[in-house]
Amino acid sequence: MVTRVQTVAFLGIDAVLVDVQVQVAPGLPAFNIVGLPDKAVAESKERVRAALIASGLSLPPKRITINLAPADLPKEGSHYDLPIALGLMGAIGAVPSDAVQNFLVLGELALDGRISSVSGTLPAAIAANSHQLGIICPEACGPEAAWAGEDIDIIAPANLLALANHLAGHQLSPRPVAARYSKAENMPDLGEIRGQELARRVLEIAAAGGHNMLMIGPPGAGKSMLAARLPSILPPLNPREMLDVSMIRSIAGELAGGQISDQRPFRCPHHSASMAALVGGGLKVRPGEVSLAHNGVLFLDELPEFSPRVLDGxxxxxxxxxxxxxxxxxxxxxxxxxxxxxxxxxxxxxxxxTPGHTCRRGDRCADDYQGRVSGPFLDRIDLRIDVPAVSARDMIGRSKAETSKQVAKRVEIARQRQQKRFLAHGITNIHTNAAANPDLIEKIAAPDKVSQDLLVQASDRFSLSARAYHRVLKVARTIADLAGVEKISRSHVAEALSYRLGART
Ligand SMILES: Nc1ncnc2c1ncn2[C@@H]1O[C@H](COP(=O)(O)OP(=O)(O)O)[C@@H](O)[C@H]1O
Ligand SMILES: [Mg+2]
Structure with missing residues (x-):
């Protein structure tokens, strides 16, 4: 006889249903797992055997075969322990064999029978809900699973024994409640930055239109400080975005305590980061920093120190x-x-x-350093500015600058204007000017005659590419949106051009 338990395999952030089929047949004692298991899954039999013994159950001396179907889909991770154990418990009669047929099961087992937390519970719970199934997951992951819906059945036991008792109806474990949802707050504030008017202005444009930005300046000028304050002026995540961000975090095992937040992600990987860490992949496929920054900000500090191969990736x-x-x-x-x-x-x-400073290696110092970032990579950055150091005199003399709250309000209004315009063009999947494609940008950011002349002059003089032309228009569109005007004029285009050509690169 074959007992079946349902679990999932993760393909990106999608959870695909996997059938765990357990057969206990007469023959020489053996324990085999088939169906493309990776190392963690193959080792599962040792944990399962130990956990069952610790729970007072022993495996019969028979031929045990576990098949993970579909057989051609690779199975990675440690969350197959619990479904395999439950399948075996069903096969030997320790739990009713149909007890878990309406559940999706995932969890890792410790040798003493405890059920340890696993990554990916949120996408698994959402998949369970869409298949009208309940979910059995580790106790620590219960609050995360509860986000999937109010009426989904959740069993989140601490150990195998508690689970067996629950299924037999002896001692029911309570349904977990969703973890706290935290509002974006206590973020570093723009008001702490003195001077740097240009950088603040450009940061606001970047926030309003979702544009990429590069700051070049001496150490201590406040570049890292400025970047860290970008999330505080971005609008909070909407429920749809929040779900996507949380699913990626869940898969990466970074949704601590199942807490989700409407604050936009801000990721700042170290410059020694490998390609796998940044774009994803590795031995066990895992989302990289670029995915963890989805719907938010990826901050690359000390850009030329990153490996050129990684940057081009x-x-x-x-x-x-x-x-x-x-x-x-x-x-x-x-x-x-x-x-x-x-x-x-x-x-x-x-x-x-910096005035008064000469590098020991002369001009080559700057050329060599900046040359480490490739042209095609730079071409994708629309806003490039110099951030000069602020002197102590400037710091002391200044009155307090505008706070993030004031700036965020303008950003929000500019974003609403964009949203409305996209909707008017029947587009629902684009939310910022930066994400608009060339066709659309020519429609929504058509420059007037004088601005066209300016663009032609600039492109002759600085040999702007076609991509650069569209990117200048996108930034000009955002500048006009911040100003609250519909028609793009020469001053908007001129300002956009200055950010493309302004910095030293
Ligand atoms: N414009 C500024 N206003 C207030 N403090 C500043 C400013 N620029 C730099 N600082 C101070 O200098 C420190 C270093 O700034 P940081 O952002 O790390 O510089 P960078 O990244 O450009 O090397 C900050 O923690 C802050 O104390
Ligand atoms: Mg810095």
Whole structure:
């Protein structure tokens, strides 16, 4: 006889149903798992055997075969322990064999029978809900599963014994409640930044239109400080975005305590990050920083220190809004629509261009350093500015600057204008000017005659590419949106051009 328990395999952020089939047949004692298990799944039999013994059950000396179907889908991770154990318990009569047929099961087992937490509970619970199934998950993941819906059946036991008791109806474990939902608050505030009027203005434009931005300046100028304050002026995540962000975090095992928040992600990977860490992949497929920054900000500090290969690996997700990772026999896609903010020193010594400073290696110092970032990568950054150091005199003399709340209000209004315009053009999947395609941008950001002349002059003089032309128009559209005007004029185009050509690169 074959007992069956349903669980999931993760393909990107999608949870695909997997059938765990358990057969206990006469023959020489053996325990085999088939169906493309990875190492963690193959080791599962040792944990399952130990956990069952610790719970007072022993495996019969028979031939045990576990098949994970569909057999051609690779199975990764440790969450197959619990479904396998439950299948065996059903096969040997320790729980009614039909007890879990309406549930999706996932969980890792410790040797003493405890059920340890696993990643991916939220997408699994959502998949369960859409198949009209309940979910059995580790106790620690219960609050996360509860986000999937109010009427989904959830059993979140602490150990195998508690689960067996619940299924037999002896001692019911309570349904977990959804973890706290936290509002975006206590973020670092723009009001703490003195001076840097240009950088603040450009940060506001970046926030309003979702544009990528690069800051070049000496150490201590406040570049990292400015970048960290971008989330505080971005509008909070809407429920749909919040769900996507939380699903990616859940898969990556970063949804601590099942807490979800409407604050936009802000990721700042170290410059030693590998390709797998940044774009995803690795031994066990996992979303990279670009996906964890989905719907939020990816901050690359000390840009030229990143490996050039890794930076060029970012070009594809920057363009496509997702990453595709090829595996032996599957292709895994994670969403990765993020806003890129980068910061760098002008040269290795950090002070090139500062009045009174000469690098020991002369102009080559700055050229070599900046040359480490490729042209095609830079081409995708619309706003490039110099951020000069603020002197102590400037810091002391200044009155308090505008707070994030005041700036966020303007950003919100500018975003609403964009949203309304996109809707008027029948477009629902684009929310910011930065995400608009060339066709659309020519429609919504048509420059007037004088602005056209300016663009032609600039493109002759600085040999702007076709992509640069559209990107200048996008930024001009955002500048006009911040100003609350519909028609793009020369001053908007001029300002947009200055950010494209302004910095030293
Ligand atoms: N414009 C500024 N206003 C207020 N404090 C500043 C400013 N610029 C720099 N600082 C101070 O200098 C420190 C270093 O700033 P940081 O953002 O790390 O510089 P960078 O990233 O450009 O090297 C900050 O923690 C802050 O104390
Ligand atoms: Mg810094």
């Amino acid at each position: 970012l070009r594809q997700p920057l363009e496509a809004g997702e990453t595709s990772i090829a595996r032996a026999n599957a292709r895994v896609t994670y969403p990765a629509r993020f806003q890129l903010i980068a910061a760098m020193n002008p040269c290795k010594c950090g002070l090139a261009g």
